[in-house]
Every structure is written in structure tokens, then in C-alpha cells.
Amino acid sequence: MATEPGPTVADGVRELLLLMPRLVGRAKRTPPPPELGDLALAPRHLSLLAYLLFDGPMTVNELAARLEIAPTTASLMVGDLSRQGVLDRAEHPDDRRRTIVSINADKEPAVDAWLARSAKAWQEALTPLTPAERALVINTLKVFEQHSS
Template sequence: MTTPPADTAAELADALTRAMRRIRRQTMHRLEPYGITPSQARALRTLAHGCDGGAAMRLSELAERLHIAPRSATTVVDALEEAGLVERTPDPADRRAVRVVLTAAGHSALERIVQVRHEVAQDYFGPVSRPDQHSMLQALRVAEEAFEPSRTAAAPGDAVR
């Protein structure tokens, strides 16, 4: 029985999947003492990047940016609000809508998240030379850019994050 030729693209996809699992697991482990889950960290980062000059983001927009159902976003925001990291405010443009804004404690938590993400990335990619890290990043950017048009053409439920 002969073995099929190596499928480099599939092997690369598998290696990326393993890397992301390890990075996510280590990040989750390091955020645990702060009481922050990966989904909460992602929501806080999204709020920080989406809030121009401290403006609030609608809950529906947060759900859309996170690619999750509005109910799931509500659950994440409930936990963040209970921890004092965000607060809900009425949207002056639409009384039915709710906006979410980071609190001072949320900004502090975001700083810890950024630090943990940096440390985990350094631990994982530290053994890889700077030029190789740059090459990997460039290759992934090219792949992502080429993939993006096909992703928007896919059915709404097809995109997986």
C-alpha cells in the first residue's frame, strides 16, 4: 500500500489548528485568575476597538462583530456587567436599543488581557526566528485576503470562527 503524497496545505491547516488550540488554552489558563473567559476577553477587545473615543457600541453591533447570536452577546455582556467591566446605557438615537461601554475596570481588564496575549504569543512563537515569524504572518495575511471574498459569497451560516 502506498501512502498518498503529502498535502502541505492540509498539514499547514492542521498545524494552525493545533497552534490556536494551544494558544487559546494557555491564554484561558492565564486569564483564569482574573475571572475572565476567552469569550469575555474577545468581547472586551471588540468593544475597545469598536468604540471611537470611548463611544458606546450597540449590543446588536457587538453580536455582529463577534459573529455570535444576539442572545449569546447578551449572556457575555451580562457577565461583564456583573463583574463591573461594562455598563449598559440607553441609545439616545433609539430608545429600544442598548449600548455597551467599557468602565474604568473594563479598561484595566483589557490591559491585563493585552499583556497575557502578548506573553502567550511570545512563549509560543519565541523559538521561531523573527524573519520566520514575519514570513508566517505575511503568508497568513495573503491567505486571509484571498479567502475573504469567497467567505462573503458563502451562505451566512457557512462562516465558522
């Protein structure tokens, strides 16, 4: 019986243990663009901003669900980013108790620039893969995240 080409599980684990700190370090060293430089933004804000940039305005509860955090945590993040002028909050047109969150129009180009570098790198990495291979990469990273927390 022939073995499939590629690293063994042990070799793969070794490679990834060496690679992951470099990826995390690079993400931490990616500073916000100058337009956002004086704001207190951290890597945790990237996911929240990415959802709003890619998917458009949404409620705090929708953001919390997508980020897989408590609504109160999402609300605190939104409040912090709103006070810094990065996000806008508006009443939901159908339910005044709900708030719609969006990126401030003046800050959107800077947020887009901040995310563009990583988005381009992921596009380069994922484009040559088949849809099934892309799903495998994404699912593998999700499983890793679940088991490493």
C-alpha cells in the first residue's frame, strides 16, 4: 500500500509549531495606517472591523454572534471604537431599541487599507486551491483554534 505524498502528522505539527508564532508576530507588527495610528486599536479589533467592512452595517448582537463573544463584550468594543470615531451607531429603523453599527465613512478607507495587506496575502494563498482545498484549510484552522483555547 503506497503512502500519500506529504509530511507525516508529526512533521506537519513541527512545521506548524514553527510557523504559527511567525504568523502571529507578523499580525501583531502590522500597525494601523497613519490615519488610525493615534487610536487605541488592537488586533482584536480587526475581526470586528472586517465583518463591518465586508458585510456592511449590523447590530451589536449580530456582531457578537459572528465574533463568538458575549453581546456585552461586543457592546463594549463598539462603544470604545465609537468614542474614538471609528464606528457610527444609529437607531434600527424598525426597532428603536436596537442599534446599527457601521464604520465611520471618513475612517473606512483607512480600515480598508489596514485589512488589505492580509486580505491580499490570503487571496494569493487561497487562489490556486480548489474550493474543497480552501474548505480544508479553513476548517483545519478552525479546529486548531477550538482545541487550542
